[in-house]
Structures are given as C-alpha cells and as structure tokens.
Amino acid sequence: MTETMIIGGGSGMGFALARVLVAEGEDVTIVGRSADRLATARAELEQAGNGRVQTKRADISREEDVAELFAGDQQVDHVAVTAADATGVYGPTARVSTETARFILDTKLLGAWLVGKHAAGKVTGSLTFTSGINAYRPNGSNTIMAAANGALASLASGLAIEMAPVRVNAISPGWVDTPIWNQLGMDKQAAFAELAQRLPARRIGTPDDIAQAFLAVMRNQFITATVLHIDGGHRLT
Template identity: 80%
Template structure:
C-alpha cells in the first residue's frame, strides 16, 4: 500500500511534496514519464527519509498508463498531480503548433480527467491538481496553457460532486523556481528579479511553498471543489 501518489514527483513541486510526505513517515509513489529522472529522484529521497519511496513510469496522456497505475493500487489516501510540459507552448496562438496544443490539453486536462476516471473508488482522501497563474493572468503568449489550466477548476468542481466524499481541489501556483523554466528559453534570473519587484511578497515561489499548500489540502477534510491560489499576490498586481 502507498499513502500518496504524486504524478510528476520526479522534480520541482512534486519532488518537494514527496520529500515532505516521506519525512512525516508516509509511503509515497512518484510517477513520471522519465525512468532516469524517477531513478535519480528515488536515489536522492530514499536514504534520509522515514517513509518508503517507490516509482512508477507512466505518461499521464495515455489512458492505458493511467489505468495500469491505479490497477496496481487497492487503496491510496491522496493523489497529487504536478506533471507539466511547457515545451513549445509559449508564443502567439498563430505560431503554436496544433500538435503541441493538443498535447497540452491531453496532459493537463484530459490527463486529470483520466485520473478521476481510474482513481474512482480507490482514493480515500483527496485528489489535488495543479493549475497556474496564466489561467487568471494570461499574457498573450500562453493562451492554450491558460485555457487548459483554467479548465481544471471546472473539472475539479464536477469531480468533487461526482466522486464525493473523496475531495478534489486545485492548487494554482504563481511563478515558482522549478526546472520547467529550462524549457522556455528565457533569462530566468532576470525575469524572476523583475517579477519579484512587482509581487507583494517581493520574491518568486519555491517548490516547498507549493508543497506546503498541497499538504494543507490533504490534511483539511472540509475543503473540496476549491482552487487555492499560491502566487505571492500575482493575481492582484
């Protein structure tokens, strides 16, 4: 048995969440597409933690992978989804390849729907998806990602009713210093410095900031059908 499944747990926010849960003595399964990344994450997490870590290779956009993942599970307390792929997504709509747009929707939205489909009856506590600030503050260069992220809220509302009493929520991070920035071909440090000056908290987020929000939703049994914004005040600036 595993206490938590983290889809996208090989790096960034998911990795930070796995580290926190393991430190509390929970058994965690991290799921991702890259066997090498999963192995590296496991090697880093395993020696120092109290809980047991396991891995499962799966692509969230492939129904057979999601079905196989949950076929291995009799019961699990919590599922967290932090998987994301921003390769080729950013730019004007006219310049973004249709195949890339479909891939974003397949992973972010339909992948989340597949989790709801195949996790039904197996999750005793909660499912938490990851949206993003661009759903609420699109900037003209991330439209398809903004649309997919925004749709996660409606999906969570529906699943929270359909799968009750299991709880379904969404975390919406702002800018967080994670490896996904390496996919965007931009000067990360300059962009972070500029944004930090505008944010009320005067800094960008860390993976642990987001992990703490996930933990709050997992622990609070009276929160469901909710989007929790962890964005440093980005939406109001």
C-alpha cells in the same frame, strides 16, 4: 500509514511534496515518464526520511498507462497531479502548433480527467490537480496553457461531486522556481529579479511553498471543490 501517489513527482513541485512526506515518515509513489529521473528522485528521497518510496513509469496522456496505475485492489490515501510540460507552448496563438496545443490539453487537462476516471474507488482521501496563474492572468503568450489551467477548476468541481466524499481540489501556483523555466530559453535569474518586484510578496515562489499548499488541501477534510491560490499576490497586480 498514509500513502500518497504524486504524478509528476520526479522533479519540481511534485518532488518537493514527496520530500516533505517522506521526511515525515509517510509512504509515497512517484510517477513520471522518465525512468532515469524517477530513479534519481527515489535515491534522493530515500535519504530524506523513513517513508517508503516507490516509482511507477507512466504518461498520463495515455489512458492505458493511467488505468495501470490504479489497477488491482490496492487503495491510496491521496493523489496529487503535478505533471507538466511547457515545451513549445508559449508564444502568440498563431505560432503555436496545433499538435503542441493538443499535447498540452492531453497532458494537463485530459490527463487529469483520466486520473479522476481511474482513481475513482481507489483513492480514499483527496485528489489534487495543479493549475496555474495564467488561467487568471493570461498575457497573450500563454493562451492554450491558460485555457487548460482554467478548465481544471471546473474539472475539480465536477469530480468533487462525482467522487464525494473524496475531496477534489486544485492548487494554482504563481511564478515558481521549477525546471519548467529552463525550457523557455531565458536568463532565469535576471527574469526572476524583475518578476519579484511586480509581486506583493516581493519574491518568486519555491517548490516548498507549493508543497505546503498541497499538504493544506490534502489534510484539511473540509476543503473540496476549491482552487487554492499560491501566487504571492500575483492576481492583484
């Protein structure tokens, strides 16, 4: 039986991935900072299929939490990291607090590095990070997030060498309808209608689109040190 740990699996893209796996009868462990969100997600997932669902509360910016995730002798087939928090990160660099910038690096980049550090020897199949379109199309209001996402490509390449034959990759979503948009204080549906017209795909992505991308790199045993772009053609516009 395949088991996958999804860090950030309580909502958004991570939850969508968990739902697909559970529906296929696979076991998942979802990890997040909010015990309430994890409990709600677990209840929904247990109705979605026959796979076993476990929850673990952890903040991947804290090394002791990450170390605890992989403590003991138990191994896991795949680890996917989808955790993200964009609170306060968008705006001109001069207006983004240094505290916020450090928080983004701690969670998005160093958190991923900590997972690689402590998952080594415990994950047997693949480790997949979540980057993002702003690494390739910065727009002047997302610079620190673009920097963190861009660095994940290099992190994945380095860990792919260190952790081989475990495969290490990154998924790079474009504009996707996830709860993170609710943190930005905008009319989301109006924004999506406008943004969709700028993409060759003519629509915003869904969490299920990203879940399928995760499955592709998790299951294809010849993909490693790769960034898979799931962005509706955004890099062309």
